[in-house]
Amino acid sequence: MRVLVITGSTRPVRVGDQLTEQVVRIAKEAGLDDVDVADLRDVALPLLDEPQMAATRVYLNEHTRAWSARVNSADAVVLISPQYNFGYPAGLKNAIDYLFAEWRGKPGLLVSYGARGGIQSYDQLAQVLRFVGLVLDPLGVQLVLPRDAYSEHGTLIDPAVVVEPYADELRAAFVRLADAVGADATPDSPVAVPAGAIEAGDRVVTAFNAHDPVAFADAFAGDGWFTDVLRHRAATNAEIEELHRFAFAGPLAQASLEVTGRRSRLLSSTAAVLELDWTSTGHAGADGDVAQRRGVLALVVSKNVPSGRWEVVSGINNDYTHAYSADPLGRAPERPV
Incomplete structure (x- = not known):
C-alpha cells in the first residue's frame, strides 16, 4: 500500500513540514511503510496553466504529467493543511485542481492544523475533496497548535510534543485508511457517526434518569440551547x-426515561444530529396523575476541537403521547402507549 502525503503549506517559514514529519513517523508506526511525501513547495506547480480541463486528462505540460503520475501511483492520500484567514491555502487548491480522475475513488485522510485545529479550513477543503471523488475519512484529524509552541522564528519548538496528544487519533485514522484501500466505498457512501457523538446523547439520558441537573447541563456546550416538551427554552x-x-x-421527580429507538447522521467531521425515541414512566401531569409517555429527543452535537469532547449544542424534546394520525407516507401508524 503506497500512501501519498501532501504538505499543503508552501510558505518560506512554516510548520507544515515539521508536522508532516511527525505524521509520517506515526503512519510508519501504524504499519504504513511505503510513504511518498509530496511537499508542494518542492513540487512547485505554477498557477494552473493547462489549456484543457483536468477531467479530459489531456495534459500538455510535463509538470502536470509528473504530478498526475505521482498521484495516480498512490493507493491512498493524506493531505496536511493549515488554515489561513478561515480557509485552506491557495497552493493546495491549485495542486488539487490540476487533476480530477486521479483523485477519484482513493481513500483519503485530511489533517488540518491551526490555533483551534483549522476547523474552517478542514470543512471547506473536505467539500472540495469529496467533489473530486476522494473517499475521505469521516473524522479526519484536527491539530491544535498552542501559541507557546512556536519559537521566535515562527517554527515549532518541538513538533513531536505538539503532535503527541493526537498520536492515538492519527494511528486509528491510518488503520481506517488502510482498511479502506480495496474496500467497496464511494465518495457518497454513508459514514458512521463517531462513538463520542453518540455518547453525548447518552449523557443526556443518563443525567435525566439520575435526576441530576448539573450532569444534564454538563452534557451541553456552554452556550447550548434546549427546549423541553412544554416549550420552556433555555439558552445557556x-x-x-x-x-x-x-x-x-x-x-x-419520579420520571424514568428509556430509549426505544435511535437515528443519527454525521453532518461534518465535527457535527452530527441524533434522534432518540423514548418512553417514560413516572411523569407527573398537571392533574397530578403519573403517566407513561412517549416522544423523541432531537439533538445537534458538536466536537469541541481543543478538548476533543462531543457536546450538545442544541436540543428539543417532543412529547407525542397523544399524537395519532394516518401516516402521510401510507405506513401503519403505531398506536400511542
Whole structure:
C-alpha cells in the first residue's frame, strides 16, 4: 500500500513540514511503510496553466504529467493543511485542481492544523475533496497548535510534543485508511457517526434518569440551547441546569426515561444530529396523575476541537403521547402507549 502525503503549506517559514514529519513517523508506526511525501513547495506547480480541463486528462505540460503520475501511483492520500484567514491555502487548491480522475475513488485522510485545529479550513477543503471523488475519512484529524509552541522564528519548538496528544487519533485514522484501500466505498457512501457523538446523547439520558441537573447541563456546550416538551427554552448551560433543577424536584421527580429507538447522521467531521425515541414512566401531569409517555429527543452535537469532547449544542424534546394520525407516507401508524 503506497500512501501519498501532501504538505499543503508552501510558505518560506512554516510548520507544515515539521508536522508532516511527525505524521509520517506515526503512519510508519501504524504499519504504513511505503510513504511518498509530496511537499508542494518542492513540487512547485505554477498557477494552473493547462489549456484543457483536468477531467479530459489531456495534459500538455510535463509538470502536470509528473504530478498526475505521482498521484495516480498512490493507493491512498493524506493531505496536511493549515488554515489561513478561515480557509485552506491557495497552493493546495491549485495542486488539487490540476487533476480530477486521479483523485477519484482513493481513500483519503485530511489533517488540518491551526490555533483551534483549522476547523474552517478542514470543512471547506473536505467539500472540495469529496467533489473530486476522494473517499475521505469521516473524522479526519484536527491539530491544535498552542501559541507557546512556536519559537521566535515562527517554527515549532518541538513538533513531536505538539503532535503527541493526537498520536492515538492519527494511528486509528491510518488503520481506517488502510482498511479502506480495496474496500467497496464511494465518495457518497454513508459514514458512521463517531462513538463520542453518540455518547453525548447518552449523557443526556443518563443525567435525566439520575435526576441530576448539573450532569444534564454538563452534557451541553456552554452556550447550548434546549427546549423541553412544554416549550420552556433555555439558552445557556446555566439556564439548562436551572430549568432541570426545578423539573427534577417537581414533575419529573419520579420520571424514568428509556430509549426505544435511535437515528443519527454525521453532518461534518465535527457535527452530527441524533434522534432518540423514548418512553417514560413516572411523569407527573398537571392533574397530578403519573403517566407513561412517549416522544423523541432531537439533538445537534458538536466536537469541541481543543478538548476533543462531543457536546450538545442544541436540543428539543417532543412529547407525542397523544399524537395519532394516518401516516402521510401510507405506513401503519403505531398506536400511542
